[in-house]
Amino acid sequence: MASRVRHDDMVQVIRGRDKGKRGKVQRVDLKDSMVHVEGVNIVKRHLKAGAQGANSQGGIIAQEKPMGLWSVMLVCPNCDKPTRVGYQVLADGTKSRVCKRCDQTIS
Numbered sequence: 001m002a003s004r005v006r007h008d009d010m011v012q013v014i015r016g017r018d019k020g021k022r023g024k025v026q027r028v029d030l031k032d033s034m035v036h037v038e039g040v041n042i043v044k045r046h047l048k049a050g051a052q053g054a055n056s057q058g059g060i061i062a063q064e065k066p067m068g069l070w071s072v073m074l075v076c077p078n079c080d081k082p083t084r085v086g087y088q089v090l091a092d093g094t095k096s097r098v099c100k101r102c103d104q105t106i107s
């Protein structure tokens with residue numbers, strides 16, 4: 001099944017702590033229905049000095065956590081609003097995505 005959201009799409013978070021934030025899709029994991037969005041859902045972890053991956057003083061690392069596809073909405077590049085996506089079959093048989101707000105094709 002084709003995904004509503006693809007790599008490099010702009011999406012807006014519609015649920016949770018980061019609601020309202022926008023970011024670019026870095027990766028979509030269809031198997032788990034998860035999406036990695038740049039700069040969204042950052043989890044900070046405190047590392048103790050000497051822990052694996054930490055420098056000698058320890059510290060904080062920020063990590064982007066994947067979030068559910070259901071927590072984001074595609075931002076239409078034409079009308080710049082989070083929108084539902086429809087599909088349209090073109091004359092040559094290819095499927096294209098359509099913004100339900102402005103009816104413009106989304107590449």
Ligand SMILES: [Zn+2]
Pocket residue numbers: 076077078079080081083099100101102103104
């Ligand atoms: Zn639109």
